[in-house]
Amino acid sequence: MLPTTARALTHRLAVEQSHYRVPSLLAAVVRAGKPAWWDARGRVDGSAPTTDTQYRIGSITKTMVGVLVLRLRDEGKLDLSDPLDRHVPGAAMGNRTIAQLLSHTAGVRAESPGDWWERTEGGDWAELNTELEGAATVLPAGRRYHYSNVGYAALGELVARLRGRDWYDAVRAEVLAPLGMDRTTPAPVAPHATGWAVHPWADVTLPEPAHDHGAMGAAGQLWSTADDLARWAIFLGGDTDPVLSKDTWEEMRQPATVVDDETWTDGHGLGVQLRRHNGRELIGHGGAMPGFIATVWADPADNTGVLFLSNTTYGGIRGQLDLGMLDLLAEHEPVLPEEWLPATAFDPSLLALTGAWYWGTASIALHLRADGNLELKALAHGGRTSRFRPESADTWIGLDGYYAGERLRIVRTPNGSADHLELVSYIFTREPYPPTAPIPGGVDPAGWHTR
Template sequence: MLPTTERALLRRLAGEQAESRAPSLIAAVVRGDQVLWSEARGRVDGERPTVDTQYRIGSITKSFVAVLVMRLRDEGRLDLNDPLDKHVPGTSLGHLTIAQLLSHTGGITSESPGAWWERAEGADWAALSNSLSAGALRHRAGARFHYSNVGYGVLGEVVARLRGMGWYDALRAEVLEPLGMHRTTPQPVAPHALGWAVHPYADVLLGEPTPDSGAMAPAGQLWSTVTDLARWTRLLAGDTGEVLHPDTVAEMREPAHVDDGDAWTAGYGLGLQAFRDSGRRLSGHGGSMPGFLASVVTDPRTTTGALTLANSTIGVAVMTLAMDLLKLVDEHEPALPDEWLPMADPDPALLALTGPWFWGPMPYALHLLPDGWLNLRPANGTGRASRFRPEPDGTWTGLDGYYAGETLRVHRNPDGTPNHLDLATFIFARTPYDPAAPIPGGVDDQGWRGGVR
């Protein structure tokens, strides 16, 4: 990066570390498959931390668990609308769906009953399940966003039941090893930072405990490094390394609920936090455990991401810092658009579908994308737009926008030329209300005419 960019990033990092009195703070900026910048302030064992120094990442663990659940969904082992009882019967939460657990909309209490779980040795699943009486529900399911660490303890058990192994064993085999994330572990492995509490009125430290959280571990157990989280940031931006399909990650990023009303700036998807900042749609997750704070945030549009790790219980604005680092990079060295290249060997039958189509009197344009995908969008740029993925039966499935999940069918004339599109019962014709297309309700036989009669 340019020296001026690096200086601006370092200045922001150094200011945060000094003002928040962080024992150590390390950050990095990622774009595409490269770590563009990384710097650290403070000390770990008397030395500056490095990209290989482990920190506890707290609730970022939830995103890893969510990826395991979505892999099970993509394999057909579960449906997001399945009630918990289908996979883990016998709990007081059995009516809640997998999607509600992933998105914190099940109405479950935020913390597990009993001792302060972040600072106490965790019990096994049987003990956690037995502690979840009917009183564990604080809100009507689906009514609102209510962050629940308990919900991810439950999802960890879902993974364990369906995989026949512990959630971390599944994570290591299915995600960490394929991505080369060898320094993401449930317990610290040297070199690692110690967790500290900073006295509010004096520059002194108090060591924090780091117990094993037992059945609650899927909510915040993991330790990781800058190097490993840089790879994780790439996955969240869409470079999934075949661990998940990029469309599944995009689905996870979409907010299922928002925190702050109509002009939302923060929400939650399926295991990922969603943010709007300075006109950008960002995604990632923050984390905190006694002695540690962490954040990962990415802009999928530019594949630029930032991550921050600190060993302090409170006070370090790690998510704000990450967003500010992104903003500085965008201002100083904005990402270049992908280079345009012509499509190789387009299918003539698909080329014949492109161009104008009309939903009633409204003009749309159908564009051909690589791999036989289609993009249908209003000609004036305003309204319902969706991309469509080809299916083996000759139809297309909507991926986003109003028509997400809906089926697009092409109906042809006897000579094979396209006659009309049928999209979730809406008819798109080559001309406005084309009388040659089967328009429901028919087409006025007087046709288009001037004036009102």
């Protein structure tokens, strides 16, 4: 990080901590797969916090539980369309699907019944499920986004049932340990910050309690450090080995629902929050528990991540430090585009497929990438862009965009040359509406007309 960039980030951090009276505030940036900057203001037990100081991360916990659920899906132990009670019989929201629970579209109530769960000791799943009977859902399934801590308690129980161990033990073994996140724990381990409430009209503080929330723990139990969250930001940015396949990560960050209208800025994927900000498409999550606020965001396109940890109760930070840091990075030290290099090898038969194709009169181009994948790019008339990976001879699978998961098939003539492409129900040809192509509805044998 350039000194001028580091200074701008430190100033932004200092303004946030001072103006909003945060007992301690630590922020960090990761770039190109490694930590690039960090700084802190305030005190923890009389000293400045370090990147090894634990803070509570609240709902960032949900992203790790979400990864476990997707691992179970990849192993064939569940389907995202399964109703919860297929795996957790008798669940009060058992008719809602796993995908709906992951994306907060299940219509499940936001909080558990009874006392404020974030400030009380929690019971086990049986107790929580009994409390939820007849009161688990507040909206029809699949209709709209409705954030639900209770839904993630249910996912925590799902993980426990299918793994035969507590949700945290499964997360630790399958997610945290492989990524080297050894300081992410369900209870604080020194050195750690104390959570504080700051009086709204006086410069005095009040300690907040921290409990084991039992079945509700999967919604926000964990504590972590800047070092560990930096590794999590790198994971969210796409460096998912050995925990998750790249295809599943891509699926995870596709919008399952959006919070606002079609020009959305906030949405939710499978276990992660999504945000559009100044041309960036971010993946991450915020977290808040009494006495703590934290956030982690990654920009996969920029290979950049930002995070902060603080020990102040809700409302103590309002300056959008995380997005402000991203804006400073874009202004002071924008990432250089990846250097273009030609392919080291290629298949000549694929080279023959490149160039212009037509869906009706809409022109598209087929591009052979250096990584061996194909890419459809819209030309003069605009349209859909998608990348495709090879599945078998002359069959390719869509990786993103409108055609994600769909098959692109190359149909050849008897002499082996490419005649046309089939994609979903569409026929792509080398010329607009050639009369010999198998275009549904046929082509007028008189061909193109003049007026």
